[in-house]
Amino acid sequence: MPIAGLIVDIRLAIRNLRRNTQRTLVAVGTVAFGVIAFLLAGGFIEYIFEQIREATIHSQLGHLQIVRPGYFDRGIADPYAFLLPAQSPEQEVVEKMAGFVSLAPRLTLSGLISHGEATIAFIGEGVDPAREKHLSSGIAIVSGRDLASADEAATVLGEGLARSMGVQPGDVVILLATAANGSASAVEVKVAGTFATMYKDYDEQALRLPIAVARKLMRVGGATSWVVLLDATARTAATADHLGHSLAGKEFQVVPWFDLADFYNKTVVLFSKQVSVVKYIIALLIVLTISNTQMMCVLERTTEIGTSLAIGLRGRVVMGTFIIEGALVGLLGGLLGVTLGYALAQVISAVGIPMPPPPGMVRGYVGRILVSSSLAVDAALLAVITTLLASVMPAWKASRMNIVDALRRNQ
Structure with missing residues (x-):
């Protein structure tokens, strides 16, 4: 059964991750740190968006304007x-x-x-x-x-x-x-x-x-x-x-506020691109770190991989095992990062971040971190997708090993 086989593969991947607990914790911690950084940066921008949006609505535009x-x-x-x-x-x-x-x-x-x-x-x-x-x-x-x-x-x-x-x-x-x-x-x-x-x-x-x-x-x-x-x-x-x-x-013509809020719309476009850059940088760091970790695992388990291939285990099964391990690291790191990131965002928001007046304004404000559900999902997906991508190359190399060379590796 495919489901039963998947459960067996997941159990095997968990055991493999437990072999070197220290390395696994470092990998999970790296992913979690990246997720926390993304949540805090994105949450701060989300807070700015909310404040500008609500200030625009409640000081000038309202939600709707009805005109000729x-x-x-x-x-x-x-x-x-x-x-x-x-x-x-x-x-x-x-x-x-x-x-x-x-x-x-x-x-x-x-x-x-x-x-x-x-x-x-x-x-x-x-x-x-x-x-x-x-x-x-x-x-x-x-x-x-x-x-x-x-x-x-x-x-x-x-x-x-x-x-x-x-x-x-x-x-x-x-x-x-x-x-x-x-x-x-x-x-x-x-x-x-x-x-x-x-x-x-x-x-x-x-x-x-x-x-x-x-x-x-x-x-x-x-x-x-x-x-x-x-x-x-x-x-x-x-x-x-x-x-x-x-x-x-x-x-009558009904015009929503977002069709009139030129400053807000341009601010969203500008800051969203900045968050995207941060997201890509974090993704690159996670990919490089997890890829290096997975490659070390492949090298350490070369004889084991050769033995598995020698007894008839297909290369795609070997490849799938490493990919599942990477996915588990991403899932654990993502959940840990979202949990800690949300908790840290609440603490920072309770204290507040004193900010100077932005360009064109005369008063500073107290910044906070707003972690929305969509931002949390985005951060979790970032963790899982990047670790999956990072696992592809090491897994592919493991599945393409020469059986004889793999068996002779530690002799």
Whole structure:
């Protein structure tokens, strides 16, 4: 029976590995060390991905944005030609879907902010503070307070913009803009506070104000987008597809966050390639180490291999025995590495890794190690596949030995 034969081969491979316990432990330890290194490096990158992803979602983009078709292609030049209504039955459709948390209307605007002698260009958003409470949890209020109501004559400034203007919470500023009808418009608002996101460039030119004040300034009704927050990021793709079929395609376009997060997407591509390089280096080290170990085993057991071949054992059986030994080393090393790597990741995460501010940001952060199930499986597969590859050449040489030369080896 094939299964019975496989069990016998595995038992034989285990006995062979127990012959030289020290060498086997070194081989297993080498594989485990490589797996631990891969888990820690990959887990740190996974943590960075998660933090950037969630910060992007909860400070700017939400999980989904519902806009008029063509808004993101042509709306920069004339955003008010793509206005959504202030109230619509379609909002109820969104609010009834599974996983819904919040829907917030936003009105994009730009213009000049003036205080005393200083006048600076700004980009801004009119928001509903009550609906933005959960959606904008990634925005940190640095000083003062957040917006209180949808019609309060106030604004919150990015800390970089506030610094450039030389304003503090409680100061009064004037917002100047070209309204949707082409006429000049201005509104006087009080600075309620300053905020910070993870993007320094954004904080140096951005402000937020109540959507009613933004509509008054731009002399429009409605919103340029409806931003939707879900209870889990993993729902995004399925929910976007569902809403795309539920809402009228000629009137509404549903855009998931990952289609808008250019910085995040490029960061993932860059760091993923770096992790791949680490993975290949670790794989090469494991292959070289296990191949050398297996070759030493073949040399030590030359007479035994010759005897096996002389009594009629086929070369493929001999080859299979060494490959199974390599697979067992990889399996043991992989399990040990994943277990120790996960435990070490938890310890490191509990302590934290103080990190300096990344490029384009002003604040450092505490790094952690995030070992996901997919990363653990990838690490285990790395251990098994590399040891299998490392065992092929020594096993092939063992199966191709000249019987006479093998028997005379130690005489």
